[in-house]
Amino acid sequence: MKHRLSRQEESSMVRFVPFARIGVMLAHSLLACTLVAQEPRGTILGRVLDPTGAVIPNASVKVTNTATGVTVSALTNAQGNYLVPYLIPGTYRIEAEAAGFKRVVQDGLELRVNDRLEVNLTLEVGAVTEQVTVVAETPLLDTASASMGSVVDARRVAELPFPHGNPYHLIQLASGVAFAQNLTLDRPFEPTHIVGYTMDGARSNRSDVMLDGSVNSASGNTGTRNELISSWVPPADLVSEFKVQTAPFDATVGQTEGGVINVSLKSGTNALHGTAYYVKMAPELTANLFFSNRNNIPRGNFTYNRWGASAGGPVRLPKYDGRNRTFFMYGYEGIHEERPRGTTLTVPTEKQRQGDFSDLLRLGSQYQIYDPATRRPAPGGRFQVDPLPANIIPANRISSIAKNILSYYALPTVPGTADGRNNLPLPHEPEPITYYTHAWRVDHNFTDRHRLFVRVNVYKRDSHYNDWFKSAATGQWFQFLSRAAGLDDVYSFTPSFIMNVRYGYNRFIRTYDGNPKGRNFDLTTLGFPASYNNAIDPSIRRFPVISIDGYAGTYNGWLWRPTETHHLAASFDKIQGSHTLKFGMEARAYRENQYNPDHVSTGQFSFGTTWTRGPFDNSPAAPIGQGLASMLFGLPTSGYVDRRASYAEQSTVWALYVQNDWKVSRRLTATLGLRYEVEGPLTERFNRSVRGFDYTAVLPIEAQVKANYAKNPTREVPPEQFRVRGGLTFAGVGGLPRTLWERDANNFMPRVGLSFKLTDKTVIRSGYGIFFGFLGVRRGDVIQTGFSQTTQFIPSLDGGLTFRATLANPFPDGIQEPLGAALGPMTYVGQGISFFNTKPLAPYMQRWQFSIQREFPHRVVLDLAYVGNRGTHIETTRDLNALPVVYLSRTGERDQPLIDYLSANLPNPFYPLLPGTARAGTLISRATLLTAYPHFTSVSTTTNEGYSWYHSLQVKADKRFSRGYTVQVAYTWSKFMEATGFLNEGDPAPAKCISDQDYPHRLSLSWIWELPFGRGRRFLANANRVTSALVSGWQVQGIYAAQAGQALGFGNVIFRGNLKDIPLPKNQRTPDRWFNIDAGFERDSRKQLAYAARVMSFRFSGIRGDGINQWDLSVIKDTRIREGMKLQFRGEFLNAFNHVLFSNPNTSVTSTAFGTITSEKGYPRRIQLGVKLVY
Template identity: 55%
Template sequence: MSKKAPFALRAVVCLIAASLAPAQETRGSIIGRVVDASGAIIPGVTIHAVNLATNVSISGESNAEGNFEIPYLLPGEYRITAEQTGFKSFRRDGVEVRIGERVSIPIRMELGQVSEQITVTAETPLLESAGANLGQVIDQRRIAELPIAHGNPFLLMTLSPGVSYTQNPGLDRPFEPTHIVGYAMGGVRANRSEITLDGAPNTALNHRWGAGDLMAGYTPPSDVVHEFKVQTATFDASIGHTQGGVTSVTLKSGGNSLHGTAYYSLLNPVLNANLFFANSAGQPKGHFIYNRWGTSATGPVYIPKLYNGKDRTFFTYGYEGIHESRAMGAAYGAGTLTVPTARQREGDFSELLAVGSRYQIYDPATRVALGTGRYQSQPFPNNIIPSNRINPIARNILNYYSLPNVPGTADGTNNLIRVNDPEVIKYFNHIGRVDHNIGANNRMFVRFNTYKRFSHSSDWFRSAPTGGYSDWKQHSFSIDDVHNLSATTFMNVRYSFFRLSIYQYPQPASIGFDLASLGFPRSYTDAIDPGVRAFPAISISGYSGTQNNWWRYPTHNQSLEGNVTSIKGNHTLRFGADARQYRNFQYEPHNASSGIFAFGNTWTLGPFDNSVAAPIGQGLASMLLGLPTSGGVDRKASFAAQSTIVSAYVQDDWRITPKLIVNLGLRYELEGAMTERFNRTVRGYDFSTPSPLEAQVRANYAAHPIAELPANEFRLIGGLTFPGVGSQPRALWNRDTNNIMPRAGFAYTLDQKTVIRGGFGIYFGPLGAQRGDVIQLGFSQRTEFVPTLDNGLTFIADLSNPFPNGIQEPPGAADGLLTYVGRSARFFEESPQAPRQQRWQLGVQRELPQRVLMEVAYLGNYGDSLELTRDLRALPTEYLSRSPFRDNAHINYMTQQVPNPFYPLLPGTGLSGQNVSRSYLLAGPQYSQFTGLTSTSYEGYSWYHAMQVRTERRFAAGWSVNAAYTWSKSMEAIGQLNGYLSPLEYAISTQDRPHRFVISGLWELPFGRGKRLLNAAPTVVDKVVGGWQVQGIYTAQSGPPIGFGNVLYMGDIHDITLPPGERTVARWFNTQGFDRVPANQLSFNYRTFPSRLNDVRADGVNSWDLSVLKNTRIHERVNAQFRGEFLNAFNHPMFNAPNTSPTSTAFGQVTSQRGYPRRIQLMLKLIF
């Protein structure tokens, strides 16, 4: 078959070859056994499951062992009937089938005529007696009535035990795909779990914002969602493509009655609370306008005089729009930034000297060589830069910066609160589904959905050249067919397609920005295509910077999948295969195309070149002097990447006895390696071939060797390799063929009210997601800003002439092993292993009085082959000082400047200077042709242990309550304290949240007609007192562990944590015991202080979301509903982590909050 054959055709061939295929099933099943009055099995009984909403009947038959199963049932209520000659007919109404559940309905028949009927009245079983999966169903009423921000149903995922939200809670809108799935599940990191919509994949690989992350493809309006199920541990072999849990969403599927909604919602800024720190500083509430509206409808398809779809064809449609304008600080919890003061913009830093002498600015023009490999500079008198020394380009750039609006800390940090930097968003969302009952043995549905998001944001400059636009467009489509091949064999096939295109670009005023207006020379500005010119990206040490995002990122996914279910004796067999294709594109030729400049403290610290830098001030001084530390102009290539995954599985649900079901399964996934359409990418690294530079560099080095590295031992190894070049294949890695996943589970019914369940399973994540992006070194290249060749004694480039030798064009792969030398490079391991998770659980379900289900379970998870970054140019540990204090002699020795053996071989790069530090030559010397070299490897591991407790009372008698508690510990080893060759640090995980409790409830107040109180009230009274309902969610969650650097701490680490009663934003942890003197800070020391401490944590979650609603009947079939929703009702701020830099004046302080203050949503909804 041609390689150009359409993917769908090739996938069909694969599926036929492997029989039929599985799905992440979102429907339910009814299972059971048919017996007579004596308990003897009855084979050949015809069982019908009739959907009460659609009147569609689906049939099955008991086999020789009396067992039956009717799969692929849409969630809803069913009537179960059974018929057999010689027996009375059986009927049971009100059987509730929920998403992904196998409901056990025993059928006992009596001798008699079929015309006679036995009617059984019983509640739907609460216990899950057919499998071991851990999960929680979020029912339709909760989705429709609980208070949730923006009507985003995914926010209710946290009602399930074992789920914790680890992202910024302020990013909760339905069009924020990377954050609405930011949940850690069952010990697996956030954004690693699968989401399905009507069984079809609803996640995309996130190559833009996070390596290894998945992002949600689409968020349906809550009014069209029937229910969804969150599973944190699954032991069914049909479930794959995930390291963690699965969230399965099913839409409403219509019925014979027309139902729908129309609503309008707003958030009133007058009612909302202020941000904590803005309020503390006396700042007003930020700008805020919010409107959300929508409609939905379900019912039979009816075309007058042409078609009546009653009992046959049904539709669901939903639309939602959002128009929002809000302050960026409120949106992202950023809150506070740092900008130069008016005096600092004029070169006057004298106010910083009052804070401490460490803020002294040194004059790079006075730098001299001491002859010992050290350099020394003199301070600016009074910490003031003469006005005639200030670079005019720097002054022009700073004119775009906002001035401070609050004093900030003692040294001026956090002196700008973002209260009125607007972000304007318009969002339009459409979704539709049509279900058609073709015949007694065949039914299908088609779903489509699309959304468009357009946003305009102004960064804190509040100026046209630095704002930006985002344009997001999403489309997806799915078709699903179920066919009853016989009374005991059923087939399901599904195809789905997904596309998301994200386009980020500057404001029109910035496109074509005249760089010459800032003062840049024409030789520089003319080298940049006018169509991509924009305001340059600026980074200043200690201050907030700017960025210029300009890119397009489309992603396409499609899948073909299915399922075959066959009941054989005491076995329910399922088997099949599925095929998925992922395509990711990126086009960003404009990012940093107009220049990116970083201003550090290299040129303005002192008195020596290795002195401790000031926390703030020196970077800005470098800018005013026109001396960037680094920078460049980018020329970037686009990419078009593709990968495929084909998988197969077999599952046997074996009913060994009426009380015991064992689930046995085996799954295999084969992921094809990613390819780039035109091979515009790095494949790996050649560790076997000497670098083409080796001979010349060795000769240079031999003339000036250092004592630690004899000249005869100095080598240069290899370089980057490229797909399709030489003997390299096109694939970006050698595929992993060992992804075999056994699964096993059991459910034992101890008695009518108790089930014991357990399971074990292995899971692999897709490597394509772990790649993060396509490395295009050589095809994309930066022309480096090189300010000096002699360590700052003289400068050959500055802001006034940043690139005297012009702008370089990328060579692609033409330079071979010399590609990107003199720069920092990275690559991926060529033979990676897919990340693996091993998960097990043992638990008990018990039905309590009042039909309350309680479950207690232990869940364990071990992950290995986890992704981590290796720094091949890290300094070996033998060159780190073992002193517990700052070792100035060792620092001086390691930072001593020695002759650069690469000089003058690599002009215009980071190795163009005459000297390098001694430590540079000792850090991975065999790779020293690269200023940095990192690889992605798969050696990490993690552990997770948890107790999960949940209680559930389904809605009855006017109330419902669900509660979930998780007590857990998560450990991981995915980093190192002391470089490449040191062991992995086994530390508390950044995802660890030891305690999480969430409870949700709905309560119809018992007043008015049909209620316990005032049930005979007059109409007027009933309109006032009837129809009231309250509901709410309370969430408490531990905060994340706080990370520290290589600090100098001389106390007991257990004393760092403060008791809750002593913890404030001004002193979040005990700062005593930390050495805060800048001159004492560690450098080139062997690290022993852990990266994270279990007992030192950032703020947790303590949030009440409450609502009150009033239903008023205004017509026989029309209700008007008014609701007020109070999100974070008691205005508990959730703070960001405190400052952990000991030399900062804000050390130990919290300066910003995460998420929102209290918001009040008001809604009017018509329900018919």
């Protein structure tokens, strides 16, 4: 067994040692406090020299934004260095002067988001009244930083084609980035998916989203743990530019496992500027879906309109002229859309609703339905059942409740497959959506030493969808609300000592409810007893949730979840000799409330094959039909009613930071930083939460259970070894703290970066840093077992010989009410439980890079980089109550004798001590008695055993705009491996495999080209007015993205072939046969594995789904109205060549659809036509 380091040892080796290595260099900089986080503005720094190259101390430097006229002053220190930080992106002029020298002025410096421009100025001997003006190009090489990232400049944001005006679509242009979500979820009001990018080996939705330096992210926790979403997506016309920082080795960056999406909004200028636009997407200009064409389904009709406006300029009031001082910016955007939301469902046929399954039986004996009324004991602890004659249920045995429920189902519209699947295609179901957003920003400059801005933004989205049956049984009404504000203040105490304080707040509300037809639903109209109906509060009563094996179900969810984030930061910049010191503090508070009765507060009933399979209870199930038959008999397999507690949870983060940007020589710059973060444990305002698990808790039922067990023990567990111990603990109960875990206070993050200027045109850069992830609210929600209460549907206590609960009386013992923590460790005994690890370690990433940057003529910069990433302490989930692997079969084939042995029914030692639970029956399987905690169905917890690693070659070429065009290319070749799951729950370590977010090849290309015709261009510049109007102002632009598909896996299956035979050559792959289904898979459902150790990997790198291959093109025509005003006509062709992007193929070996694809995860060609007034 491998030795595992203790927590103390690991902390010392992994975290302290890197800190110690740089501690000597940083000791003089470890001042009182720390950081401001991810910075959206830029910095101009450099030296002032005389003609001999000697430094000039006390030279005056002025940096002026040419659009606003705002000037910031600085003085050079004794080493001739100056520093001007916190400058908004834009074009700047620099002036420098000193006694005995001519004033020098350098114009046209382009400063981009998060830039550190090194601008050295040389003064000529002469009088200060003399001036030397230099028009020089902006430095293109990054000589002051080792961080990796890509800037999406203002022109790309304004002019490239992308859907719905969503600028985050351009994140894909960065190297080291891959898209890991569904391309159809690309609208600005789909916050979970629009930032679903993996960055340099960190999983998607783990990167921080910053807006003007403040947090613009919220906790997702919508089924995926450890997830961040974007609280607000600004309209493109409000975005100045943004930077995708994939490997930021700056100690100001924290609270992210991945990168940072750093967005800078526009501010007003001395001139009034703005836009007004309208965009239309018409169905006549949109291609049909691939599978709709294939099935002769015409393109659905839809409506799409988007409009908006922006305006910015100086604030002018009576007796106040805000030019050079006070500026405003405002933007609005609205969307109205009604589009088809397609799917294909399987619903019961008219004959099946009458109990007639004879058509299925004609397809083969595997579709035989068995009569639960004939169930009887059989040898070996089994049950035997007789076939249902002719596969037809007698009319007098069909549940009237089941028939009433099915009356809310839609009928089939096509025959579907041979066994009736996919018989309800719904390609054109409407999804109406309305959306609007407003944003305001005001900048004010008190003096050249003091400036401030304030931002406020809001949005609202309303929609409803999934109303498949046009009845109370289906449909969801959805709403998102967002409110946010930010304040930023910069003050210069001296020209070399600058402070920045900022505060950000955002509140994001996700709310939805079911179809209004199903609200306050009266269950007695379906035939349910009044006692059941009256036990549910009418205000939360909905149509019940029905789940039928092989068929579509019903759903009526209900949720109200507001989240809010507070972000406070202060930072200080001090230039001292050749060192630029940064230090400060950051605090974040994440809060989330939830009121979530959800659909299961009324009741959920599942109809599987347990009661209608045969001839024995462990016989393979039919491909379809048996679940529906179970429903018609009125015999759910399982079900429950929930009483769900609300919660109000919070976690906080504090961070300290210090960094030294050291100009070692004229060629070498070193960045030495240290960040320290402490994240407080999750708390619930009223302690309504599980805290952990007491592994040794003695339960009051143990003595009786052990006595019962001793009468019929298994041979594997002698009576004296049988234990009934362990139970939940609760926050603030029994002397335990109200915090849900112990604080991890060892999160030191060293950052080191080197930038060496090999020549004037070549820079070598390298960096290393540690980045800690998050726990708290962003990790997952509180666990409220006990405060929420589930009443289980218990159909039988004797394995189906008799039924105590049916649809006619589903909860004969009534609905159980929550007892909170009153039962102590007896809480939820007999059911499944989960709890957080009370001593977690924050996951962290070690990231490093080595790169060469080379400048070429025509403003071209080429970056060649190796980037690596190692993830440690990644959170995993274990079921501590899984059957030990020693009992699992390792034959590689279906081991029927072992299956019969482990699934055999034995006398239940818990009977009758746990009524109303999964341990209420008289019988229990042998496998259950062999688990560590047989009094629970599952015991799930989190661990920090996961790890990952990533290696990549990244190539980026960027030609900044000149000579009428700009081009940007990024290519990444990578491998992303991880070990975050267990093949078998009892395995000692997670299994290594290719990540499901491994995309080995990713290419992106963007360009803008002003056609060289007409006014101000190369050709026809002096044409007559008519010709000039026709040929002037044309430009074309586009984006191309190519990305490898996702790695696939098949589950725990029998495979007797060669894995290399599974993938098919590209020219042989079709939606009907994506891979070789005959390569050696055992597909007979009767021969599948059970109680078998899994050896097949989760995924295989050589077997992949479809990849991205998409061109987005556009044409723009600018028509000049007058000086400073133009009308712009735009045609945008998204997926211009109509390349279909298929969803992943079906990988269920027993499915008749195995290896086929029936849907797509991208849009067909869409054409957006727009007109925009720009002034």
